[in-house]
Amino acid sequence: MKKIAAFEISYLQYLNEHSEPTQAFPAFATDEALLKFYKQMTLLRVFDYKMVNLHRIGKIGTFPSSLGQEAIFVATGLAMQKEDILCPFYRDHGVAISRGYLFSDILAYWSGDERGNNSQFAKKDFPVCIPIAGQCLHATGVAYAIKYKKENKVVVANIGDGGTSKGDFYEAMNLAGIWNLPLVFIVDNNQWAISVPVTKQTAAETLAQKGIAAGIDCIQVDGNDVIAVFEAVQNAITQSRQGGKPTVIEAISFRLADHTTVDDATRYTKEEVKKDAWKKEPIARLGYYLEEKKLWSREKEAELQEECKQAVEQAFEKYFLIKKQTPESMFDFLFETLPDSLIDQRNDLVSEFTAHSKEK
Amino acid sequence: MSTITLVEAVTQAIAYEMTHDQNVIILGEDIAVNGGVFRATVGLLEKFGPERVLDTPLAESMIAGTAIGMASQGLKPIAEFQFMGFIYSGFDHILSHAARLRNRTRGRLSCPVVFRAPYGGGIHAPEHHSESMEALFAHIPGIRVVIPSSPAKAYGLLLAAIRNPDPVLFLEPKRIYRLVKQEVLDDGKALPLDTAFIIQPGDDVTLITWGAMIKETTEAANQLNQEGISCEIIDLATISPIDMNTILDSVEKTKRCVIIHEAPRSCGVGAEIVAQLMEYAFDILKAPVERVTGYDTIMPYAQLEKYYMPSVERIIKAVKKILVTCAC
Numbered sequence: 001m002k003k004i005a006a007f008e009i010s011y012l013q014y015l016n017e018h019s020e021p022t023q024a025f026p027a028f029a030t031d032e033a034l035l036k037f038y039k040q041m042t043l044l045r046v047f048d049y050k051m052v053n054l055h056r057i058g059k060i061g062t063f064p065s066s067l068g069q070e071a072i073f074v075a076t077g078l079a080m081q082k083e084d085i086l087c088p089f090y091r092d093h094g095v096a097i098s099r100g101y102l103f104s105d106i107l108a109y110w111s112g113d114e115r116g117n118n119s120q121f122a123k124k125d126f127p128v129c130i131p132i133a134g135q136c137l138h139a140t141g142v143a144y145a146i147k148y149k150k151e152n153k154v155v156v157a158n159i160g161d162g163g164t165s166k167g168d169f170y171e172a173m174n175l176a177g178i179w180n181l182p183l184v185f186i187v188d189n190n191q192w193a194i195s196v197p198v199t200k201q202t203a204a205e206t207l208a209q210k211g212i213a214a215g216i217d218c219i220q221v222d223g224n225d226v227i228a229v230f231e232a233v234q235n236a237i238t239q240s241r242q243g244g245k246p247t248v249i250e251a252i253s254f255r256l257a258d259h260t261t262v263d264d265a266t267r268y269t270k271e272e273v274k275k276d277a278w279k280k281e282p283i284a285r286l287g288y289y290l291e292e293k294k295l296w297s298r299e300k301e302a303e304l305q306e307e308c309k310q311a312v313e314q315a316f317e318k319y320f321l322i323k324k325q326t327p328e329s330m331f332d333f334l335f336e337t338l339p340d341s342l343i344d345q346r347n348d349l350v351s352e353f354t355a356h357s358k359e360k
Numbered sequence: 361m362s363t364i365t366l367v368e369a370v371t372q373a374i375a376y377e378m379t380h381d382q383n384v385i386i387l388g389e390d391i392a393v394n395g396g397v398f399r400a401t402v403g404l405l406e407k408f409g410p411e412r413v414l415d416t417p418l419a420e421s422m423i424a425g426t427a428i429g430m431a432s433q434g435l436k437p438i439a440e441f442q443f444m445g446f447i448y449s450g451f452d453h454i455l456s457h458a459a460r461l462r463n464r465t466r467g468r469l470s471c472p473v474v475f476r477a478p479y480g481g482g483i484h485a486p487e488h489h490s491e492s493m494e495a496l497f498a499h500i501p502g503i504r505v506v507i508p509s510s511p512a513k514a515y516g517l518l519l520a521a522i523r524n525p526d527p528v529l530f531l532e533p534k535r536i537y538r539l540v541k542q543e544v545l546d547d548g549k550a551l552p553l554d555t556a557f558i559i560q561p562g563d564d565v566t567l568i569t570w571g572a573m574i575k576e577t578t579e580a581a582n583q584l585n586q587e588g589i590s591c592e593i594i595d596l597a598t599i600s601p602i603d604m605n606t607i608l609d610s611v612e613k614t615k616r617c618v619i620i621h622e623a624p625r626s627c628g629v630g631a632e633i634v635a636q637l638m639e640y641a642f643d644i645l646k647a648p649v650e651r652v653t654g655y656d657t658i659m660p661y662a663q664l665e666k667y668y669m670p671s672v673e674r675i676i677k678a679v680k681k682i683l684v685t686c687a688c
Contacts, residue, residue, distance in 0.1 A: 087429070118466040124433060127465050131456050137422055138457065141429020141437075148385070148411060148435065167449075171422035178417060333463040334502050336470065336525040339554050341601040 007212045009205075012232055013222040017280040019288035026231050031295055037226045038290060039304060040078065041070040041283045044094045046308035047103065048257070050316065051110065055261040059320075060111045066094045068224075068256030071282035072188050074098045075229035079237055080156055085146070087126040087139035087157040091188065095158065096125075103315035104322070113325060114333075133163040136172030136185065143181035143246075154182045154240045156233075162193020164210055165201050173214035173248060182240040184233065185211070185248040189223065190255035195268040211248035223251030224282040256281060327353045362544070367537040369511040369544050370400045370476075373518035374438060376548050378408050381436065384522060387414040388423060388440030388476075397442055398478055398537060424450030427473045428457050436472050436522060444479035444531065445488035451496075458527040459502030474521045478534035480572050480622055481669055484662040491659045492571075492623035497529045498600035498632070504528045504553060505599040509574040511542040516551030517597060523550060531599075533572035556603040558610065562592035565679050566610040568633060569620040570596040573670060577620050580675035589679065599629055604636050611637065615646040618678045620670055625653040647682035 014029070016022050048065040055063050066073050069091070077098025080086065086095060093106040100121045109116025109128070117127035126142070129135035139157035146153045163169055164187055176183045187207045191198050204210065211218030217236070221228040229251055236247035254277035258265045265274075290296035331338055331346040338346065364372065378384045386401060392415040395402030405413040416423055420441055427439035441447040447454075454475060461471040481490035497505045506521055506528055508514035514532070521528040551557075559574070560581060569577045574595055581591035592610050596602065611617050617637060619630035630651045637649055652670045660668050 085433075114464050115466050117464050118468045123468060126429075126432065126469070127461075129457075131452060134425060134453060134457060137425025137453065138429035138432065140422070141426035141431070142433055143429070144426065145430045145433035145435050148430075149433075167419075168421055168425060171417075171419040172425075174417055174419070175422055175426065333465075333467045335462070339601040341554070341604060 007209070009208050009218060009220055011220045011222070012228045013225050014227040014231070015225045015285060015289055016222075017224070017285060019285050019292065025227060028230070028234070029227050031293070034227070034286065034290060035295060037071075037074060037078070037230070038283070038286050038296070040074045040098055041226065041286070042304055043308045043311065044070045044074060044097060045283060046305070047097065047106075047312050050312050051107075052257070052261055054316070060107065062260045062262050063110045064091045064260045065257035066091055068277065068281050069188060069190055069253045070094060071226035071229050072186065072223045072251045072253055075226050076156060076158065076186055076233050079230055079233040080154075082122065083153050084237065085124050085126070085142050085153060085155045086122065087135040087142060087155060088128045089132070089135055089158050089160060089163065089188075090128045090130055091160065092128060092158050095156075103312060104319040107316065107319045108322070115325065133159055133166035133168035135159070136163075137168050139183055139185075140172050140175045140179070140181055143176065143183040144179060146182055147179070152241060154184060154237045156184045156186060156237070158186045158188060160193060161187060161189040161191065161198045161207060162196065162201055163187075164207050170210070170214070173211055173216055173246075176246040177215040180243075181246050182243075183246040184236040184240060185246070186233065187248065187250040188253065189250050190253050192255050192259065192265075192269070194259045194263060206250055208248060208250035217245050217247040218250070219247065220250045220252065223253035224280050224285060226282055226286055253282075254280065362546070363541045364511050364544050365538045365541055366508065366511045366514045366532070367398055367400050369514040369542075370518055370532060371402060371404070372544065372546055373515045373522070374401065375404060375407060376546060377519060377522045378404065378412060380548065383434060384436045384438065385412040385414065385430070386438040386440065387416050387427065389416060389418055389442050391415060391440050396440065398534060400476075400532070401440070420446050420449035421453060424453035424475065425457070427475070428453055428461065428471055431471045431473045431527075432461065432469045438474045438476060438522060441475065441477040443485075443489045444477040444493060445491055447475070447477050450475075454497070454503065454527070454529070455500050459500050462526065463502060470525055471527045472525050473527045474518070474530050475527065476530045476532060478537070479531045480533045480535055481659060481665045482535035482572065484665070487661050490665060492621070492654065494531055494599050495623055495628050498629055502527070504601070505531065506553060506597065507531045507533065507571040507599055508597070509533065509536070509559075509571055509595050510540065511544050513551065513557075513595070513597060515544045515546075516549060517553070519548065520550035520553045524553060528553070531571070535572040536575060539575065551597075554598050554601055554603055556606040557595045557597055558592060558606065559595045560591065560593040562590040562614065564590045564614055565616040565618060565683065566592045566594060566607070566614045567618050567620060567675070567679070568594045568596055568607060570599060571622070573620050573622055576670060576672050577675060580672045580679070583672065584676060584679055589683065591679065596629075602629075602633065602636070604640065607633065607637070608640055611641050612644055615644060616682050617645070618650045618652060618675065618682065620652045620675055622654050622669060624656045625651055626656050628653055650678040650682050652678045
């Protein structure tokens with residue numbers, strides 16, 4: 001028997017869990033850039049804590065925190081150009097915020113208001129995809145449209161480790177390969193699909209290697225090392241922008257939060273596993289490194305925390321003043337023009353609602 | 361003007377719109393080099409090139425999802441499913457995304473996709489090739505379901521579907537793909553959506569049908585006419601949303617109504633029409649509304665399918681049944 005093909009998966013890391021460089025940093029990783037990463041990740045964490053608290057006091061609906069995975073979301077958001085297009089999964093608000101979305105967009109969405117999906121920052125981005133993995137196939141369509149119109153944009157589709165079990169993920173990678181689409185898939189491997197560990201999703205050694213069968217480039221990165229994630233995402237985006245192959249990036253991290261605010265991860269995660277994961281988390285990892293380099297201090301940290309809290313608080317206060325949608329607005333965007341057959345139903349709702357308002 | 365079949369009218373409509381709108385592209389299995397298994401896309405690759413006429417890998421979820429992504433960026437994709445029996449892998453995308461994209465982004469993105477699929481029985485096809493499952497899609501808010509019944513309707517309605525700014529499921533009755541030829545002017549004139557068509561006026565009973573069943577319904581009406589029973593035939597054309605105004609105007613005149621469809625009876629589109637007739641025309645009707653439909657069975661494989669399909673005889677029987685019923 002002769003070997004007709006051989007494959008390998010590379011692993012990228014610059015800053016290990018002990019905050020030690022494992023190789024020379026890439027050129028983009030200036031002191032300034034590292035501080036920007038650190039600040040953006042901290043802002044995301046403050047935002048997430050606030051959102052979880054708002055759910056606890058009944059101010060917003062179910063929310064999926066990005067606690068522990070900030071490096072993936074921040075690096076992805078910062079590596080994208082404004083005109084690039086994001087096809088997000090449901091835990092992607094960190095990418096959106098890092099791209100420039102308003103906090104109020106995210107807050108509106110997770111408060112049950114569709115207007116949160118109407119971000120004016122990136123008018124061509126998809127809204128978060130709640131059914132798992134569908135976004136990967138919207139991304140192939142978006143990427144084809146870009147290619148067809150000869151636009152200089154790249155599409156980024158994010159997905160969790162559980163999502164890689166779905167057919168849509170394979171179908172999307174397969175098409176991206178055949179049509180050579182300007183598309184980057186980022187697998188946020190946080191080890192858990194709600195309660196099911198990645199060992200029950202696949203017998204494959206890596207999730208990155210799933211790209212091999214599709215003939216696209218694949219790489220695994222330390223998802224808690226923001227430098228590694230940024231490098232991988234930026235390289236993949238640049239390659240796609242220049243007409244090169246699509247890429248799948250598997251970023252290894254750990255979900256330190258519950259799946260969502262209505263989940264209880266203590267039912268399936270051992271305390272010592274989580275404790276160990278906390279030792280590898282991305283923000284402290286970069287923070288210790290920056291302190292070591294005298295770029296960061298306790299005083300600066302306190303200042304940053306205060307700044308982030310204020311930014312988040314102000315956004316929330318403003319959001320809660322926004323007028324709610326009217327009940328009949330559920331008809332407003334069903335079609336471009338409401339068919340005659342639905343006008344009666346809309347009128348029924350309006351009169352019902354008006355009657356209730358009068359009773360009150 | 362040329363005389364063409366229904367399937368040729370489909371090709372002609374697509375070609376017309378692709379000629380006049382660069383954003384219209386078509387994708388599906390075997391549609392480019394092979395021109396489609398029913399030859400509905402024959403010649404398009406040669407005319408419009410491989411960037412606009414795309415043979416896809418064999419994955420229906422991918423066809424649906426990718427079309428949605430394309431549409432979100434301003435293209436107007438026509439996505440072909442080879443048979444309706446294989447559309448279900450793409451159902452999630454049609455239901456969860458195509459139908460909802462405009463609504464869930466409050467109008468920021470829209471989804472002007474036409475999902476095309478041949479459907480229906482009567483051609484002795486393999487299993488899974490003959491079902492009529494339009495009601496599954498008619499239940500979904502946010503998409504239209506359109507079914508042509510003739511070459512002229514196929515041309516005009518498909519043009520309308522492609523130009524429509526929202527998603528349309530366009531089901532093509534393959535039994536009549538080549539049954540009749542009609543003169544269809546290739547003038548780019550669309551027919552209206554959300555509109556039922558009276559294809560034969562009459563006084564005694566309203567027959568409502570769509571797609572291939574127009575054939576049996578018309579034959580039944582002709583036979584009944586010889587017995588002095590005058591049937592008004594309505595081609596529903598847009599299955600969702602239903603044009604109840606046309607139906608109600610007709611029933612106000614005839615006071616009687618029979619609905620004919622190939623699909624299973626329970627929760628079929630006929631049931632919805634009956635329900636609305638109860639809501640809006642109960643006091644007008646002189647007899648209960650009758651349904652002549654497929655049975656609530658699995659669509660039989662080729663040997664038994666003729667027993668499943670609503671026949672001319674069953675339609676005549678239903679009409680006669682309600683003509684003797686008097687709501688006194």
